[in-house]
Amino acid sequence: MRVVEKRQLLSNEEIGRTLNRLAHEIVEKSGGTKDLALIGVRRRGVPLAERLSAIIRGFSHAEIPVGILDITLYRDDLSTVGPQPIVQSTEIPFTVDNRDLVVVDDVLYTGRTMRAAMNGLFDLGRPRRIRLCVMIDRGHRELPIEATFVGRTVQTSDSEIVEVRLKEVDNEERVMLVDRVD
């Protein structure tokens, strides 16, 4: 499948400013940092969560732990795809019980990834609260899922894809809207 770039949604600086704003929002709307933890969804949710934790440490000196969640085993679409996707490990080095969790991902689209993430988290324990933080909300929900913390909301069509490119993964830093060309 090929893609054709259409337009840039966020630049390098805009990503930085957005993450900064989101980090502050998270702390404000959590009534402090007690029991707070971030869960980065593989793949790009992980560097985003790590950056958020670093930013929060920067202005509040609070240490917010970051866990890594692989949702492959919890996806609901496995039986319609060809060979099984590779499973990677989930690394959550703290207990999930009674935690105030914020799940971090790059894009919120149908909501199925978040549903899988919640299933995964509940297999590990009983969190007190789960909320969602995403860089881009692109609409087209198929499940009743909402994000509490949203970087930017964008209108998209089905044939389009939102690519959040991060230096830790993609060696560049910007958010692009691309078209799928078959």
Added chain:
Amino acid sequence: MLQRLQHLLGIETLTRDQISFILDQAKPFQEFQRYPLKKLATLRGKTVAIAFFEASTRTRISFTTAAARLGADTMNLQAEASSLKKGESLLDTVRTLEAMRPDGIVMRHGSSGAPEFVAERLGIPVLNAGDGTHEHPTQGLLDALTIRDRKGTLEGLNIAILGDILHSRVARSNIHLLSKFGAHVTLCGPAMWVPRELENLAPGIRRVMRIEDALAGADVIIVLRVQTERIHEPSLAAEEYVLRYQLTPERLQVAKPDALVLHPGPMIRGLEIDPAVADGPQSCVLEQVTNGLAIRMALLYHLIGGAPMDAPHPAKERSNAAD
């Protein structure tokens, strides 16, 4: 791109990359065994036929648990209760199972080549849980995982396999796998059970007759049980075996101090292995059991999950991903 596995019939035909892939994929499933809630919905709606034509407790329970933890249902066939006793052929038994449309079959059978026979005739994935004296691939894989986790690598390790090698399918799977990864394998046991031909099974294999020679400088010792049910000839007296081949604490000292002791089970303490070694600090048997679950979950996930090999082009997944 890794060649997708359709069946798991043996280690001999797998490439090193394919084996590494399976070992790597077992890792998330190892962690999974520590979760409080060990139930996934990944294979929900799939049915795995567990067809054991030979008695087994541990392997059958391991596969059944692996399937259940992935959310699959199982169909259980046990030889004693089956119509095999009434003379039904393997082909008929398996075709009957197939008519109930399982998504895969895990099979243990007393005849070497039986899983291959079934794989050639059914359209579903076949996992070999042990065929005759040919191979026991999941045991080979879980042994390799155990060794790799503890030693960091398989390359260049001195690995001794003790016992009745000729009649051991576990030994053959171990030999193929360890040889592919560059381990130095030494086989040792009573002469009539360690024939010369075993040295040509794969590169890097040698055989010795004295246990001390096998254990000298060993990093890993795999102890096999005496296969009484597979021997057609008169067996060796237990006292003879113990005298020459039992793994005792004294003999173990000749190996490296951090040498691992593995055993596919069930152990007969006092025969092939001294109780102090079986339950001692170097014994990895319990890890082997846990790793067995992880390996089997990884295999069921990849072989039985997903679309069949000849499925029509799947509908485009509605995900944000560009790949």
Added chain:
Amino acid sequence: MLLIKNGRVLDPASKTDGALDVLLDGEKIAKTGTALSAPDAEVFDATALVVAPGFIDLHCHLREPGQELSETIETGTRAAARGGFAAVCCMPNTQPVNDNASVTRSIVDRAAAVGTVRVWPIGAASIGSKGEALAEIAAMKDAGIVAVSDDGKPIATARLMRQVMDYCTSLGLPVIDHCEDASLFAGGVMREGPASVRLGLKGIPAQCESICVGRDVEIAQLTGARLHIAHMSTRGSLEYVRAAKKQGLRVTCEVTPHHFTLTDEHVRYNTNYKMNPPLASREDRDALIEGLADGSIDAIATDHAPHHPASKEVEFDRAPFGITGFETALALGLAELVHKGKLPLMRLIDLFTTGPARVLGIERKIAAGAPADLTIFSTDHTWTFRASESASKSRNTPFDGRAFRGTPMATIVGGRFAFRHSKTAQA
């Protein structure tokens, strides 16, 4: 009258190799010569074809009486004719075992009624081939057996072999032994060696056969009997036979086409590669080919052993031993022995005709007065063997789909066509 024109006659008995015509009158050969003419005769144009005496298969299983699901005398002989065989010797391990005259007669009568080629039964050596008491050999001889064997099994003990040899010598019958040591055979399913160890299948060592050959040769020395070693498959056995011949003992032997073609390395878990004696090592195969070339081996015999498809479609351990062989025998002989330059065509024909004839104590030749049995074949017609098209009821062959160069074009038995290839023009 049937006139075979323009063929190349190869007759081992007279060492003839030349362009000759052969005139058949009734059931006998009338004469041979160049540019024969016979105005009343049907003419068969054998241009570019070899005309040989009718082939004899010393060893086959026709499964009748009792195992007709796998083959019958009718279907087996039809397959034999297509393979170029004018006469076949069927082994006694039927149900019931051919250990008495009435079973022998039933086979002979059935063959006369529906058989396409000559059927010469081999009678059992012991009752039921159980290895205990002598069978009714003299009565069977009167009913038509040409030799004695407990094939499927060895003649059980040295003592019994001695009795059988003494008795058969007095009756003028050869003793054919399926050489095997039961204690070394013990549940084996293929040749013991690197392949059996790799596949995890119970192996049968080569000595299992040669030990028994040695035993039989010793007893042949004791009794002066005519001993024929069935389906010989190892170098060790061949050495015993060579030594026996050197000593002047009347010991002969046969080899099957699959044993000079395949080895144990070809075995995987396909039951079409499972037979007894099993496929042997490469060294054994090469030694057999040498023996075929240098005259130590007397005959090629198929050991055609049909098993109906369902019985072979099981795990390797459980499958019965045996493969079919009539229709691929000549083609394999040409491919592996003649086309590869291991032995000349005349010698191949000897192995199919005068060799077997010698074992049975009869003559086989193209000469006036001889029976009108001929095998006419091409050495270069290309074709592909398909098990599904075989005239046999069974499909158990490892050669399905194999391409060959050379095949029988006509088999004449007693002056009539038992088989005629579709490529031959009919006048």
